Amino acid sequence: MSDASETASVVGIGRRQLARDLSKIARASVAESLQLLREAGTVPARRIGFTGPPGAGKSTLIGRVAKARAARDESIAIIAIDPSSPATSGALLGDRVRMDAVLADTDVFIRSLPSGWSADGLSDNLADVLAAVEADGFGEILLESVGVGQVENGARALVDTLVLALGPQSGDQIQAMKAGVLETADIVVVNKCDLPGAERMAQDIRNVLERNRANGRRVAPVLLTRANDEASIGQLSNAIDEHTQWRAAHLDVARVAETRKRFHVRSLLTRRVAELIDALPDDAPTASVAELYAHIAKQISGSG
Ligand SMILES: Nc1nc2c(ncn2[C@@H]2O[C@H](COP(=O)(O)OP(=O)(O)OP(=O)(O)O)[C@@H](O)[C@H]2O)c(=O)[nH]1
Numbered sequence: 001m002s003d004a005s006e007t008a009s010v011v012g013i014g015r016r017q018l019a020r021d022l023s024k025i026a027r028a029s030v031a032e033s034l035q036l037l038r039e040a041g042t043v044p045a046r047r048i049g050f051t052g053p054p055g056a057g058k059s060t061l062i063g064r065v066a067k068a069r070a071a072r073d074e075s076i077a078i079i080a081i082d083p084s085s086p087a088t089s090g091a092l093l094g095d096r097v098r099m100d101a102v103l104a105d106t107d108v109f110i111r112s113l114p115s116g117w118s119a120d121g122l123s124d125n126l127a128d129v130l131a132a133v134e135a136d137g138f139g140e141i142l143l144e145s146v147g148v149g150q151v152e153n154g155a156r157a158l159v160d161t162l163v164l165a166l167g168p169q170s171g172d173q174i175q176a177m178k179a180g181v182l183e184t185a186d187i188v189v190v191n192k193c194d195l196p197g198a199e200r201m202a203q204d205i206r207n208v209l210e211r212n213r214a215n216g217r218r219v220a221p222v223l224l225t226r227a228n229d230e231a232s233i234g235q236l237s238n239a240i241d242e243h244t245q246w247r248a249a250h251l252d253v254a255r256v257a258e259t260r261k262r263f264h265v266r267s268l269l270t271r272r273v274a275e276l277i278d279a280l281p282d283d284a285p286t287a288s289v290a291e292l293y294a295h296i297a298k299q300i301s302g303s304g
């Protein structure tokens with residue numbers, strides 16, 4: 001066996017192991033999560049989140065962006081959060097096949113994970129999942145999540161760059177999103193720009209985002225992309241790099257890391273509280289809210 005193929009098979013084994021670990025982590029209890037958490041010596045990966053309404057073209061876009069970026073000296077992992085609706089599982093499988101086809105001749109690692117019972121479209125164990133991928137030494141993680149309501153808050157804390165992908169017909173969906181969602185994005189993409197309405201929508205969004213400038217904040221670029229237009233994918237990839245540079249110049253990296261750690265602990269504690277409440281017998285008499293609170297709080301401090 002040559003050195004190169006030996007290395008390739010070792011990498012293959014490592015990735016199969018990671019894939020198995022991620023399936024475990026995605027379904028783990030809090031106690032298991034804490035056991036599986038590997039933090040020591042981890043070099044942070046660049047984390048890029050893609051969010052947006054269902055069908056906006058996020059998976060297709062991530063596949064193309066990953067292909068463009070994999071051509072550089074970068075190891076890339078794609079983590080897609082599967083909303084786990086039986087109605088869409090067929091579509092998701094098709095999605096995955098499309099991504100695999102585009103990335104067939106690359107070394108990009110792809111994994112889709114169920115979102116569990118989480119109401120916000122993100123896996124409750126996402127912080128653990130990202131930490132595990134990071135600990136495995138990937139340089140860059142591309143995360144796909146369906147953006148509805150709250151989701152951006154979670155994604156915001158866990159990623160460095162947040163790309164909001166919209167289709168040209170997403171006007172109503174933007175209205176339906178919580179106010180401020182547009183402003184949380186670092187890059188806005190009007191995708192499927194081969195369809196009518198894209199230019200107009202991009203201009204409308206730019207007008208809205210101009211308000212940020214008046215408030216002394218960064219104004220996110222609004223790009224037009226199309227899956228089959230390599231130049232537009234290249235522009236998006238460049239915009240991601242520009243945002244990485246902007247972060248390095250303007251953000252306190254240690255503070256961001258601290259916020260992320262706190263978000264991670266918050267999600268572990270939220271899950272732990274849910275576990276304890278779910279474990280209460282249905283017919284257990286609970287004298288008062290204050291008493292039940294004290295009971296749960298005591299169990300948490302006992303298990304910590
Ligand atoms: N016309 C056009 N269609 C596209 C483009 N990119 C993706 N699509 C199509 O849009 C549909 C949805 O694309 P996906 O990539 O699955 O979208 P998604 O946002 O990942 O969807 P969910 O994960 O289900 O929310 C598919 O049929 C794609 O082929 C594009 O640039 N132009």
Ligand SMILES: [Mg+2]
Pocket residue numbers: 058059060095144
């Ligand atoms: Mg998708």
